[in-house]
Amino acid sequence: MIKSMTGYGRAEAIINEKKVVIEIKSLNHRFLEVFIRLPGTYSPLEPEIKKKVSERFARGRIEVSIRRDSEQSPAAESRFELNLPVIRNYYGMISSLKEELGLKEEIGLGVLLSMKDAITVSEPVIDIGSVWESLQPVLECAMDGLENMRGQEGEIICRDLRERFELIGSLLEKINSKAPQLALEYQKRLAERVKELTGGIAIDEGRLVQEVAIMAERSDITEEIVRFRSHLIQMDSIMRSGEAVGRKIDFLLQEMNREANTIGSKSPDAEISQTVVEIKSELSRLREQAQNVE
Numbered sequence: 001m002i003k004s005m006t007g008y009g010r011a012e013a014i015i016n017e018k019k020v021v022i023e024i025k026s027l028n029h030r031f032l033e034v035f036i037r038l039p040g041t042y043s044p045l046e047p048e049i050k051k052k053v054s055e056r057f058a059r060g061r062i063e064v065s066i067r068r069d070s071e072q073s074p075a076a077e078s079r080f081e082l083n084l085p086v087i088r089n090y091y092g093m094i095s096s097l098k099e100e101l102g103l104k105e106e107i108g109l110g111v112l113l114s115m116k117d118a119i120t121v122s123e124p125v126i127d128i129g130s131v132w133e134s135l136q137p138v139l140e141c142a143m144d145g146l147e148n149m150r151g152q153e154g155e156i157i158c159r160d161l162r163e164r165f166e167l168i169g170s171l172l173e174k175i176n177s178k179a180p181q182l183a184l185e186y187q188k189r190l191a192e193r194v195k196e197l198t199g200g201i202a203i204d205e206g207r208l209v210q211e212v213a214i215m216a217e218r219s220d221i222t223e224e225i226v227r228f229r230s231h232l233i234q235m236d237s238i239m240r241s242g243e244a245v246g247r248k249i250d251f252l253l254q255e256m257n258r259e260a261n262t263i264g265s266k267s268p269d270a271e272i273s274q275t276v277v278e279i280k281s282e283l284s285r286l287r288e289q290a291q292n293v294e
Contacts, residue, residue, distance in 0.1 A: 002161070002239055003294040004153035005029065005060035005246070009145030013138045015131060019069040022135075022142040024053075026150065028291055029061040038066040042135075044128050049139065056143050058244035059294045064142075066135075081120050090115045150294065157292055158239060161249075164282050164289075168256075169232055171279050175263065175272050176225050221263045228259045246293035253290060257283050 005028045012021040034050045053062055094107050112118060231252050238245045238252070257280065264276035 001151065001242060002154040002158040002245060003147075003150045004157055004292050005150065005294050006153060006292065007146045007149035009142040009147070009149065011138045011141035011145065013134070015068075015134045015138075016126065020135065020138060021067045021069065022138050023065045023067075024062065024142045024146045026057070026060040026062045026146060029059060032057060032059055033061045034064065035062070036064045036066075038064075039068045041126055042066060042068070042128075042131065045132055045135065048132060052136070052139055053143065056147065057294070059246055062146075064139075079121070083117055083120050086117050087112050087115070090118065154293070157289060160289060161239065161286065164286050165232060165235060168279055168282050169229075171275050171282075172225060172228055172232075175221070175267075175275050178269065178272055178275075179221055179225070179267075221266050224259045224263045224266070228256060228263075231256050231259070244294045246290060249290045249293060250287070253283055253287050 005026055007026050009024045010022065012019060014020070032054060034053050036046050036049055038046065038049070049064060049066075053064060090112055091107060094111070097103070098105075098107070235249065235252050238248050260276050260279045260283065264273055264280075267273060267276075
């Protein structure tokens with residue numbers, strides 16, 4: 001079944017006494033791109049998260065946001081420690097400088113603590129393996145929500161695509177029913193034109209038939225119609241598959257457009273040319289719609 005590339009999913013759970021919220025949204029994109037925003041303490045999990053998302057989705061720009069809510073700010077959760085070896089070094093250097101320059105002012109605590117790396121900050125230590133074990137089901141749940149929304153929108157797109165392909169198929173059969181008459185109509189018009197130009201003088205019927213045969217061969221569109229029908233059959237099969245089909249649909253639409261152009265250039269009939277314009281107009285709408293398909 002066809003799936004859209006746009007959608008949204010959300011899930012939350014309590015992990016290590018903190019509420020974790022995962023939000024996933026996806027937009028149209030030619031390929032698969034995954035962007036992840038997560039707390040610093042979860043940063044080692046980014047490759048695993050990206051891998052999980054890539055296993056579920058084939059196309060689209062997918063943004064994963066993981067938020068860990070708490071009553072305390074990140075700074076309040078952090079641990080501040082004095083870096084005593086560094087502070088002692090600073091004190092020894094400053095003391096030596098005082099003695100060498102004969103300075104008498106005291107070395108205050110504020111001076112020492114303002115030195116670089118005198119105070120270190122450490123994030124809370126967490127068991128990242130345990131966090132990932134708890135986080136995976138939440139991520140899967142959020143992806144389920146995204147996939148469901150993409151599937152629902154895909155059903156709407158699928159119905160629109162099928163209606164347009166059915167219309168194109170009927171237009172193609174209209175051309176096919178008209179094609180056998182082209183040679184006879186051309187022969188009639190040619191004979192009338194020759195008679196008009198020659199003032200009613202008898203003409204070589206054999207030569208006239210030969211000209212009609214040459215025109216018929218040049219304007220034969222049987223091969224293009226057969227290929228176009230084949231593309232429509234392939235399209236129906238693709239749309240019934242459960243795979244990501246966006247690129248395949250785009251390729252077949254290009255092939256259909258090529259066949260339509262050839263039919264239009266080979267056929268001298270105004271009615272067929274107008275029908276080709278209608279087919280190409282529908283193909284253009286289909287190409288726009290196909291940009292939404294995974």
